[in-house]
Amino acid sequence: MITGYDxxxxxxxxGGEDAARRFYAGLLAMREIAKPPALAVRGGCWFAAGDAMLHLGVEEPFAPARKAHPAFVVDDLDALHDVLTGAGHACVRTDxxxxxxxxxxxxxxxxxxIELQQR
Structure with a gap:
């Protein structure tokens, strides 16, 4: 029986780890979690905030996920919108x-x- 998700x-x-750190840690304020050594050799990086855990894994050939996505719950949607648009990221509202x-x-x-939402 499923009781949650990891x-x-x-x-x-x-080679995208530094750009990932600037976005996920820098703009979204997630903290980076050290990968276990056996997995770190594969590249990528892990991030967490609250109960949300995100693993970024290297995939070649790479194709971005344009429909499938994580949805993060935030406490100040408007402030995060301003941070992202200020950094040049387009944000499409679906309120x-x-x-x-x-x-x-x-x-x-x-x-x-990436979806960001506030209840």
Whole structure:
């Protein structure tokens, strides 16, 4: 029986770790989690914030996830929107589609879709 989930994995291209750190740690304020040595040799990086865990794994050939995506719950959607647009990331608002949820979508530096929402 499923009681929760441990993490979501999203693909990044080889060598994308520094750009991932600037986006996920720098803009989204997630903290980087050290990968176990046996997995670190494969590249990629892991991040966490609250109960959310995100694994970024190297995939070649790389293709961004444009429909499938993680959805992160945030405590100040408007402030995060300003941070992302200020850093040049397009944000598409989809407020009103889910009752009681304000949200928008953006893309990480690799074109992977990311949803951010506030209840």
């Amino acid at each position: 993490h979501v994995q999203v693909a990044i291209p080889a 009103g589609e889910i009752p009681g949820v304000r949200r928008f979508h953006t893309a990480d530096p690799f074109g992977n879709r």
